[in-house]
Amino acid sequence: MIKxxxxxxxxxxxxxxxxWLFDDVEEMGLEIGYKIDRLLHYEQSPYQEISVAESAGFGxxxxxxxxxxxxxxxxxxxxxxxxxxxxTTHPEPHKVAIIGGGDCGAARETAKYTDVKxxxxxxxxxxVVEVSRTWLSNPAIYELDDRVHMIYRDGLHWIKxxxxxxxxxxxxxxDPYGPSTALYKPAFYELAYRALNEDGLFVCHSESPYYNPxxxxxxxxxxxxxxxxxxxxxxxxxxFPGGIWSFVIASKKWDPMHADIRRLQWRNNGYMNPxxxxxxxxxxxxxKKALE
Amino acid sequence: MIKxxxxxxxxxxxxxxxxWLFDDVEEMGLEIGYKIDRLLHYEQSPYQEISVAESAGFGxxxxxxxxxxxxxxxxxxxxxxxxxxxxTTHPEPHKVAIIGGGDCGAARETAKYTDVKxxxxxxxxxxVVEVSRTWLSNPAIYELDDRVHMIYRDGLHWIKxxxxxxxxxxxxxxDPYGPSTALYKPAFYELAYRALNEDGLFVCHSESPYYNPxxxxxxxxxxxxxxxxxxxxxxxxxxFPGGIWSFVIASKKWDPMHADIRRLQWRNNGYMNPxxxxxxxxxxxxxKKALE
Numbered sequence: 001m002i003k004x005x006x007x008x009x010x011x012x013x014x015x016x017x018x019x020w021l022f023d024d025v026e027e028m029g030l031e032i033g034y035k036i037d038r039l040l041h042y043e044q045s046p047y048q049e050i051s052v053a054e055s056a057g058f059g060x061x062x063x064x065x066x067x068x069x070x071x072x073x074x075x076x077x078x079x080x081x082x083x084x085x086x087x088t089t090h091p092e093p094h095k096v097a098i099i100g101g102g103d104c105g106a107a108r109e110t111a112k113y114t115d116v117k118x119x120x121x122x123x124x125x126x127x128v129v130e131v132s133r134t135w136l137s138n139p140a141i142y143e144l145d146d147r148v149h150m151i152y153r154d155g156l157h158w159i160k161x162x163x164x165x166x167x168x169x170x171x172x173x174x175d176p177y178g179p180s181t182a183l184y185k186p187a188f189y190e191l192a193y194r195a196l197n198e199d200g201l202f203v204c205h206s207e208s209p210y211y212n213p214x215x216x217x218x219x220x221x222x223x224x225x226x227x228x229x230x231x232x233x234x235x236x237x238x239x240f241p242g243g244i245w246s247f248v249i250a251s252k253k254w255d256p257m258h259a260d261i262r263r264l265q266w267r268n269n270g271y272m273n274p275x276x277x278x279x280x281x282x283x284x285x286x287x288k289k290a291l292e
Numbered sequence: 293m294i295k296x297x298x299x300x301x302x303x304x305x306x307x308x309x310x311x312w313l314f315d316d317v318e319e320m321g322l323e324i325g326y327k328i329d330r331l332l333h334y335e336q337s338p339y340q341e342i343s344v345a346e347s348a349g350f351g352x353x354x355x356x357x358x359x360x361x362x363x364x365x366x367x368x369x370x371x372x373x374x375x376x377x378x379x380t381t382h383p384e385p386h387k388v389a390i391i392g393g394g395d396c397g398a399a400r401e402t403a404k405y406t407d408v409k410x411x412x413x414x415x416x417x418x419x420v421v422e423v424s425r426t427w428l429s430n431p432a433i434y435e436l437d438d439r440v441h442m443i444y445r446d447g448l449h450w451i452k453x454x455x456x457x458x459x460x461x462x463x464x465x466x467d468p469y470g471p472s473t474a475l476y477k478p479a480f481y482e483l484a485y486r487a488l489n490e491d492g493l494f495v496c497h498s499e500s501p502y503y504n505p506x507x508x509x510x511x512x513x514x515x516x517x518x519x520x521x522x523x524x525x526x527x528x529x530x531x532f533p534g535g536i537w538s539f540v541i542a543s544k545k546w547d548p549m550h551a552d553i554r555r556l557q558w559r560n561n562g563y564m565n566p567x568x569x570x571x572x573x574x575x576x577x578x579x580k581k582a583l584e
Contacts, residue, residue, distance in 0.1 A: 020323070029327025029348025031312070036321075056321025057503075074502070077576070210366070210530045211349075236528050236536035236576075238502045243535010244528035271576040279574030282567035284369070284528075285558070 005049055005066030007039065021053060023067055025241045028211050032241055034058065034068065040135055045127035047179045052135040058239055060136055062103055064128070065178055070103045071239050072136060078205070078245070079105035080272040081235040081280065085249055086168045086203045087113045088264040088277065089256040093167040094118070097195070099155035099183065101172030102128030107148050108141045110170070112265040119148045120166075122159075124179050126152045156182040162195035169196055171204035176215060184215070186222045193226045193252075201251035202227070209234065209246045213290035216246045220291060223250040231256055232291065233280040235271070246287070256281065297341055297358030299331065313345060315359055317533045320503050324533055326350065326360065332427055337419035339471045344427040350531055352428055354395055356420070357470050362395045363531050364428060370497070370537065371397035372564040373527040373572065377541055378460045378495045379405045380556045380569065381548040385459040386410070389487070391447035392472065393464030394420030399440050400433045402462070404557040411440045412458075414451075416471050418444045448474040454487035461488055463496035468507060476507070478514045485518045485544075493543035494519065501526065501538045505582035508538045512583060515542040523548055524583065525572040527563070538579070539572075548573065 006022050019036040035056035042051045051063045059072035070078075083106050087093050094117045098106045102123040110119050121142070123129055129150060133140040142148040151158065155171075169192050173183040182188055183204075192202050202223070207215040209232075216232065223230045227250035237245045249256055259277070266273045283291075298314050311328040327348040334343045343355045351364035362370075375398050379385050386409045390398045394415040402411050413434070415421055421442060425432040434440040443450065447463075461484050465475040474480055475496075484494050494515070499507040501524075508524065515522045519542035529537045541548055551569070558565045575583075 022325075025349070027349075029329075031325035031327070033314075033323035033325065034321060035323070057317070057319075208530075234528070236526070236534075238500075238534035238536065240535075242528075242530035243532075244530065266577070270578045273574075273577055273580075275574035276576060279571035282565075282571030284563040284568060285565055286562045288565075 007036065007051070007053075007066070021055070021061075021063065021066070021068070023241065025211055028241075030241055034061065041131055043127065043131070045125050047125040050125075050127055050131050052131060062128075062132060062136060064174055067175060068239055069174060070105060070132075070136065074238050075103070075105055076270040077235060077237050079109050080269050081233070081247055082106055082170060082172060082203060082205060083109040084264060084266070084269070084272045085233060085247070085256055085277065085280070086170060086201050087116070088261065089249065089251065089254050089259045090168055090199075090201055091254065091260060091263070095166045096120070096168045096170065097122060097162070097166045098170045098172055099159070100174065100180065101170070103132040103136060104129065104141045106170055106172045111141055111145045111148065112268070117147060120151055121148060122151045122153055122155050124152070124154045156188060156191070159188070159191045159195050164194070164197050166196050167200050169200065169202045171202070173204060175207070184219070189222045189226060196252065199253035201249060201254060203247060203249045206232070206246045206248050208240065208242045208244060209287045209290060210242045210244055216248070217290060219248050223248060227251055229255050231281060232283060232287070234283065234287070235280060299328065299343070299345075299358070313347070313353075313355065313358070313360070315533065317503055320533075322503075322533055326353065333423055335419065335423070337417050339417040342417075342419055342423050344423060354420075354424060354428060356466055359467060360531055361466060362397060362424075362428065366530050367395070367397055368562040369527060369529050371401050372561050373525070373537075373539055374398055374462060374464060374495060374497060375401040376556060376558070376561070376564045377525060377539070377548055377569065377572070378462060378493050379408070380553065381541065381543065381546050381551045382460055382491075382493055383546065383552060383555070387458045388412070388460045388462065389414060389454070389458045390462045390464055391451070391475065392466065393462070395424040395428060396421065396433050398462055398464045403433055403437045403440065404560070409439060412443055413440060414443045414445055414447050416444070416446045448480055448483070451480070451483045451487050456486070456489055458488050459492050461492065461494045463494070465496060467499070476511070481514045481518060488544065491545035493541060493546060495539060495541045498524070498538045498540050500532065500534045500536060501579045501582060502534045502536055508540070509582060511540050515540060519543055521545075521547050523573060524575060524579070526575065526579070527572060
């Protein structure tokens with residue numbers, strides 16, 4: 001019998017059993033329940049538990065270790081925010097690496113930039129890629145676009161061999177538990193800096209500024225020690241607890257505040273557009289305070 | 293025995309009973325649970341069920357008919373967004389009316405503007421005001437500031453008697469159920485238009501653009517028939533489902549895009565500041581599309 005983490009079936013009198021996925025933010029006493037119409041896939045990979053659920057409100061949902069990572073209805077928001085900011089900021093991003101991002105949503109957004117010549121997706125868990133291809137999109141971007149190369153390795157091990165190679169490094173890490181833990185440590189940021197060209201730039205998400213300001217603050221602090229330009233930006237991602245999500249861009253040379261906005265590929269986006277590019281860097285007072 | 297709506301106690305083996313408040317967004321198959329340390333107050337007023345709970349993650353929570361309306365930890369976000377935009381946009385807001393807003397958070401923000409001479413708070417339910425005074429803030433703004441006048445009347449009935457009186461009308465309505473239903477109807481917007489001076493402006497929230505785009509679209513559509521300038525702006529409110537929340541400002545003369553930003557009283561705010569004032573009007577593509 002399979003027993004996916006956080007998935008609960010319960011019985012209401014006179015009704016058929018309902019499935020719910022419950023995502024807990026324990027330290028905040030918050031529990032978010034998603035009604036699940038059907039569990040489409042479940043497996044235990046060597047790295048994590050992978051499931052795909054058809055949800056009532058968010059479409060298909062990729063769930064890793066019981067936590068929703070991507071939904072077909074609003075997953076574009078996170079992916080657009082993670083990729084369009086660095087790819088607009090860098091004036092000539094030829095070589096891009098994406099660490100994590102096995103759902104390939106970040107790779108799909110990166111492929112909108114025609115001056116990008118190569119997109120390396122470094123994913124520890126080949127099963128996430130295969131499950132996403134089967135259930136979330138078929139065919140996958142790496143089958144459609146020969147600039148996209150899949151590298152099935154641990155991001156931390158892989159990056160140790162990269163020196164001054166990439167223009168843009170996008171870290172599509174999951175929450176700071178399980179396989180992503182190492183991607184939140186100072187040693188990783190140092191290796192990321194070294195993997196970039198002399199005008200390269202780095203981007204990652206940094207969790208919720210409301211629920212988890214420490215992750216955001218630590219990410220900024222570590223990156224500030226390495227990069228001359230470090231900026232936080234925000235987006236509203238409905239499926240993430242609290243809705244507000246933070247990202248950090250760290251750059252050796254190019255400042256997003258002086259980006260050539262004409263570079264932004266936005267017409268086919270669900271979220272990001274030129275006004276929003278600048279607006280996402282405007283931080284509420286409580287976020288500024290948390291960063292002090 | 294009291295049985296507050298949406299409040300559930302359950303027993304985990306070996307642990308003491310836990311209280312949870314569950315807010316459902318039924319049409320989206322979403323359920324948000326807030327861990328409650330203690331129920332501080334519960335009553336059935338003539339209009340609605342009013343409770344105050346000490347929550348684990350959001351501080352004290354004012355709950356009407358089972359739905360969280362204001363929290364001591366982040367309630368300032370909604371109140372700042374509802375008030376500072378119109379009060380900055382109008383160059384000389386002398387007379388301000390707030391319909392609803394019995395928690396007096398909107399009145400407290402309005403009082404930051406020294407050119408405001410009179411603040412009328414029109415709340416249908418005197419018990420909401422009294423309960424908020426007792427449990428959320430003591431003393432209340434109407435005891436501290438003699439510009440604030442409490443008027444205990446049904447907003448719809450009250451506004452019928454108001455003609456060309458107010459510079460700014462702020463509608464702090466609850467969700468479109470129960471006592472607030474009438475405040476979402478075209479007839480109310482017409483009366484609001486009439487209650488305003490010839491250069492007056494109107495503001496209200498319009499629910500989540502993600503979960504409930506119809507309310508946002510209808511609000512804009514009705515206001516567009518009356519006011520020459522209608523603009524939507526957004527904020528990230530962690531306690532509301534999905535986090536992203538929409539507001540509509542409708543104006544007879546003054547355009548928020550040309551506001552004198554030096555008017556903005558922001559230094560003691562938790563959220564709103566000059567950058568964010570403009571940024572909040574930048575709409576994601578999916579919100580623009582929902583408004584088409």
